Amino acid sequence: MAHDGTARRAEDSARRAVVAIWRIESARIVATLTRYTRDFTLAEDLAQEALADALAQWPAQGVPRNGAAWLTQVAKRKAIDGWRRQERFAEHVAAVGADLERAQDEAADAVPWDPDEIDDDVLRLVFTACHPVLSQQARVALTLRVIAGLETTELARLLLVPVATVQQRIVRAKQALAEAQVPFETPPRAERRQRLSAVLGVIYLIFTEGHAATAGADWMRPELSVEAIRLGRRLAALQPDEPEVHGLLALIELTAARFPARIDADGEPVLLPDQDRRRWDRGAIRRGRAALARAEGFGRGLGPYALQAAIAECHATASDFASTDWPRIVAAYDALEQLAPNPVVRLNRAVAVAEAEGPAAALAIVDALAGEKALALGHLLPSVRGELLARLGRDEESREAFALAAERTENARERAVLLARAAARR
Amino acid sequence: MQYMLIMRSDDAAVAEYKEIPFEQIIEAMGKYNESMMEAGVLAAGEGLSDASEGFVVDFSADPPLVTDGPYGETKELFNGFWILDVASKEEAAEWAKRCPLGPGAKLEVRRVTGPEDFPADNEWVQKEEGWREEQAAKKAAESPGGSAA
Numbered sequence: 001m002a003h004d005g006t007a008r009r010a011e012d013s014a015r016r017a018v019v020a021i022w023r024i025e026s027a028r029i030v031a032t033l034t035r036y037t038r039d040f041t042l043a044e045d046l047a048q049e050a051l052a053d054a055l056a057q058w059p060a061q062g063v064p065r066n067g068a069a070w071l072t073q074v075a076k077r078k079a080i081d082g083w084r085r086q087e088r089f090a091e092h093v094a095a096v097g098a099d100l101e102r103a104q105d106e107a108a109d110a111v112p113w114d115p116d117e118i119d120d121d122v123l124r125l126v127f128t129a130c131h132p133v134l135s136q137q138a139r140v141a142l143t144l145r146v147i148a149g150l151e152t153t154e155l156a157r158l159l160l161v162p163v164a165t166v167q168q169r170i171v172r173a174k175q176a177l178a179e180a181q182v183p184f185e186t187p188p189r190a191e192r193r194q195r196l197s198a199v200l201g202v203i204y205l206i207f208t209e210g211h212a213a214t215a216g217a218d219w220m221r222p223e224l225s226v227e228a229i230r231l232g233r234r235l236a237a238l239q240p241d242e243p244e245v246h247g248l249l250a251l252i253e254l255t256a257a258r259f260p261a262r263i264d265a266d267g268e269p270v271l272l273p274d275q276d277r278r279r280w281d282r283g284a285i286r287r288g289r290a291a292l293a294r295a296e297g298f299g300r301g302l303g304p305y306a307l308q309a310a311i312a313e314c315h316a317t318a319s320d321f322a323s324t325d326w327p328r329i330v331a332a333y334d335a336l337e338q339l340a341p342n343p344v345v346r347l348n349r350a351v352a353v354a355e356a357e358g359p360a361a362a363l364a365i366v367d368a369l370a371g372e373k374a375l376a377l378g379h380l381l382p383s384v385r386g387e388l389l390a391r392l393g394r395d396e397e398s399r400e401a402f403a404l405a406a407e408r409t410e411n412a413r414e415r416a417v418l419l420a421r422a423a424a425r426r
Numbered sequence: 427m428q429y430m431l432i433m434r435s436d437d438a439a440v441a442e443y444k445e446i447p448f449e450q451i452i453e454a455m456g457k458y459n460e461s462m463m464e465a466g467v468l469a470a471g472e473g474l475s476d477a478s479e480g481f482v483v484d485f486s487a488d489p490p491l492v493t494d495g496p497y498g499e500t501k502e503l504f505n506g507f508w509i510l511d512v513a514s515k516e517e518a519a520e521w522a523k524r525c526p527l528g529p530g531a532k533l534e535v536r537r538v539t540g541p542e543d544f545p546a547d548n549e550w551v552q553k554e555e556g557w558r559e560e561q562a563a564k565k566a567a568e569s570p571g572g573s574a575a
Contacts, residue, residue: 013516016514016515016516017516017519017520019514019516020513020514020516020517020519020520021520023512023513023514023517024465024517024520024521119464223513226511226513229466229511230465230466230467230511231466232466233463233466233467233468234464234465234466237460237463237464237466238464260540283469283470283509287469287470
């Protein structure tokens, strides 16, 4: 019946409105509730329950004028009901009484949080979601759910795991935070740098998982990378005085700028030298360069993300592969190596050396890396070796190297590319 | 996905806007922009100066005719834009609704196209394909060793 169709469409559009408002407001709602209940785990539960209520009620009752206020009020009411059931109301009223009264007086239209406090609370929430007591997997899941405001089903789809697995990760993460009695705070000065780098690490992990899918048939999951970029921009707004926050943002914007050229019309990956640079996203390059300039502007030297961003900038500003400023890239890799010796960095440096000085010099570097544990099982070393050997005309060895690389990668599309390279050397 | 919010105001709205202290407008817009920056959605955005300072290039004539002044009728002039990285059309709508504008002003919201919008059999894509193959062939001829890692 036509009427049913209209009703269903209205219901669907209300449901999508709930999801959209949640995407925008989840962090502030959960931060507000954490401050209110003094318990992140409870706050997250309450927020999820309020979200479920909205999904059930808004399609029938219509979308409220201020969705965030609605969700926050519903969650606060649930907190009060819970305390009443546990007969702990008096205890909590004593603690949060003033806030409670204020909450009840609030008009439904008003912003349900204190604008002067909310940014600090959201930042505390970011540090909580990326806390070192959590596994990387748990940090990723919690950050995407609480800060980025992804629904569980959407989160499962993007992480390529079943919904039950996501739910389990979230539950365990919250248990771990509760058991460790992690306080709702920005880290003390002594831990600050390390904790911030954990946050940056989570955002970068989300980004790389989106642009170089380690498993599965897809070469890229750009939606996941876009989430990381949004998180990076958000962090840059919350922590504008930290150069590496801008360095990370620069790196992911500049890397994402190449996405439109990374896949051809048949969905096959196109590597950097063969990419059509006219397809690169100029807006993203502009944003990435602005963020890098900001990181450089602190004048304190560049951190590892900013250095990688500087390398990405060399690519972004070169009109083609051959005219790239390879010596500058080699220098950036040298600086990276100075900060933190890392065989993967040395391997990438070798790739730049191949362009700056030729394949023989590069091959010597690569062969010196053969004993490195970090590279022993991956496909990177043999795939770079295969390329260099090919350039040196050592076809048989090149083919073997590509075949080994193909065997080692877990990404189906990448394997196809490597096998094709091996076949081309016959 | 990206959406563009295109600000359009009619004459009455523009006149009314001139009544409001400039500082107040700057503050309201600043807060709006800041909220989008803080959410990580703001990809670009610019305001445009008065349409009377602009000019129009009309391709009905050959060579194209350049006329000073605003484009067409002055109702619903294009005054500025934002480009947002959002997860859905609904999220774009939610941000648009928060814009501090009053009666007479409208936001037109359009999705920004990406490479996925252009079919592989499109004439221009094919031309580009051909150009790329040519370039690749040229490169292969220049360096018999093949491409880089």
